[in-house]
Amino acid sequence: MAFFEAFRMAFESIRSHKLRSSLTLLGMVIGVFAIIVSVTAVSVIDVYFKDRLQFLGSSTFMITRQPVIQLSGRDKSQRNRPAITYEQLKRLQDAMQTAVSISPMEWFSMGKVTYGSRSSPQPDVLLMGTNENMLTNFSYELEIGRFITQEDVQYARPIAVLGSQLAKDMFLNETPVGKTVRMNG
Structure with a gap:
């Protein structure tokens, strides 16, 4: 009996406060929609990058003297970095246990x-x-x-x-x- 009474009181409250109820419902719908959009966007980006980088293979990596992705111009510290030498490359190749080729x-x-x-x-x-x-x-x-x-x-x-x-x-x-x-x- 208490369950039906609580259910009846909830419906009466919703009926008497229509604006507040509709705004609450709208907020919940927007929240759920935002979560769905965010999860979808993250998985689309994830699939995109996996497809773009798949040709490299799981054991390929790059070492560069400059950042691969730059959001602004290079500052002086980046421009003045020394080039990677052939001797450094050979030392890296000798030190790598699993590298097939560099x-x-x-x-x-x-x-x-x-x-x-x-x-x-x-x-x-x-x-x-x-x-x-x-x-x-x-x-x-x-x-x-x-x-x-x-x-x-x-x-x-x-x-x-x-x-x-x-x-x-x-x-x-x-x-x-x-x-x-x-x-x-």
Whole structure:
């Protein structure tokens, strides 16, 4: 009997205070909706980053002298950090127990690439130095030609691997393999 009495009193209170009841209900609906939206947004972001980083594999990581993600310009302490040397890379590779391969990447400059009288349509082509492991470490595939080898790195051979879009833009119907390109002149 007490249960039915409490239930009746609650309905009478709701009926007599309609504005307060509707505002309370609206607050609860908004709260539940906000929680659902937040959980959905977090899981969408999680899936997005997992998909974007999946090509790296579970045992791949990057060491850089600059932060990978920067929200503002680099300050003086970041600009003056010393470059990672080849000796440091070899020490790291020797110290790593499970590392299959390590690939350094150094960005040098941006500029125009030329081949004979042709030049790249993009005025700011990025020049990057790396070693023979970069292709496998980042799951890239070559369209044509070959990638650099350990001997190329060891003897500092002047070899360039062009991005597929740059090669198509510069060489049109020719093959870029074996051709000499220049950067900024």
